[in-house]
Amino acid sequence: PNTLCAGLYSLIPRDKPTNGSKRCTALKLGDSVIFYHENFKMYITTKLPNPHYSPEVSTKVTLINFTLSPSGLEDQLLGQVVAEERPDLEEAKNQLIISNAKMKQELKEIEDEILFRLSHTEGNPVDNEELIQVLGASKIKAGEIKKTEQDIDATRLEYVPVAVRTQILFFCVSDLSNVDPMYQYSLEWFLGIFMAGIANSEKAGREKFHSFFTFSLYSNVSRSLFEKNKLMFAFLLCARIMMNENKIDMKLSVSNTVCMCVCLLASREPLPGEWDTKLDSFQKLLVLRCLRADCLVQGLQDFVSAQLGQRFVEPQVASLSCLLPSYRLISVTVAY
Structure with missing residues (x-):
């Protein structure tokens, strides 16, 4: 578990001595006892994304988690996409x-x-006629509130799939820090790419935007990844999208006979018997991972290419025209 600096333990004692009838408490620093007002509060922050403190520390402090949640990000993204596409509605x-x-x-x-x-x-x-009028006014006011909320929320719901897909992609990028601590991307930078995707994508429907933004994000992120991690990131995007669409089933088991047959196959050969049609593409990939790990790279490339497109497994050309928008996004983020 994570720990606090040893010097801070004296500032958060379990039992704080009081100064008689005065409205203040005390803490001990070295050999000195320092009194402070009872309304004094001390806040300690950490840059760790997911800290784990010992029970001893947890009993002495109140832990507050300000980590961005999927639902919170989804609401924020929904507001931004509606403000861009329907500013009148957001207003x-x-x-x-x-x-x-x-x-x-x-x-x-x-x-x-x-x-x-x-x-x-x-x-x-x-x-009492006046009382009846007051009752009528109350009913009208309640109806106006409910009707207005329903009309606006019904229109905003059309953009919810965009917000859901986008927050899924953000947490894919955020999880890259588990692969290498150097892979850190700010929310402001991500939102800059998101808003640029909305502005630059053609007005050709939701699916067109999904495809445009997913590849735009992949291109921007892959430029900062080591070569060995690029295919992994493309697969992560693909798997998370499929999980959201309920296209991945993790409960299917494979018999020992099939396992023995697969061990004798090359990576692109079809599975034996009915398993070639019974298993979906992701399940075939799991079989390949367990039994033919040496052929996994080819399997991942075929899987990502089939689900997202060939461009996600091709080398990204870092031309000046492509790098300039990214530089502007980084400049805006740093200035912010």
Whole structure:
């Protein structure tokens, strides 16, 4: 587990001595006892992406995880793509948030007015025309809020697949740090490529954008990868996309007879018997990984080429025209 600096342990004692009736507590630094106000708080941050602290440390501090979550990134991406494609819709959404607060305050005032009039009305409250008008206003306000939210959310849902696909690709890039700590990519840099993809892709539908942005991201990232890691990254993109589309089944087992037959095959030969048609492309790749690891590179190339396209396994040409947009994105990120 990760540990704190030894000098910090004296700042986070389990039992803090108090200074009599004064509203302050104390900590011990060396031989000195230093008192501080009870409202004093100390925040300790770490750059570790996924730290694991010992129970001793966890009992003395409150751990807060600010790591970017898939759902949080998805909401952020959805807002950006809607703002780019339908700025009027995103503006209406922002205005709705403001108007919602005002409407809720008005509804609260109307409810208070209803309760007041009910408690001070003599006889049948239904006969009070002013009270009926207040009730009607309350109903209209509630209906306006609900209808506006439904209309805007229904239109925004059309862009959810774009946000989902994009957040999947971001976490593929983020996971590269597990391969080599040098592979670090900021969210600002990623969003720059995302917005450039929206601006540069042709208006030819969602699938066209998916293909354009996926390859654009792969091209930008692969320039910073070692040659041995480029095919791995292409496969990671491919596998994550297929997992999101439920095209990968991890529960299928293979008999020993098939395993023995596969050991005698070359990487591109079909599997024996019905297994050539019974297994999908990913399952065939798993069989190859377990039994013919020496042929795995060829299998990965064929798999990525079949799923994403031949260009994902071809060498990327780093021309000046390709590098200039990336340089501008990096400059913007550093300036930010």
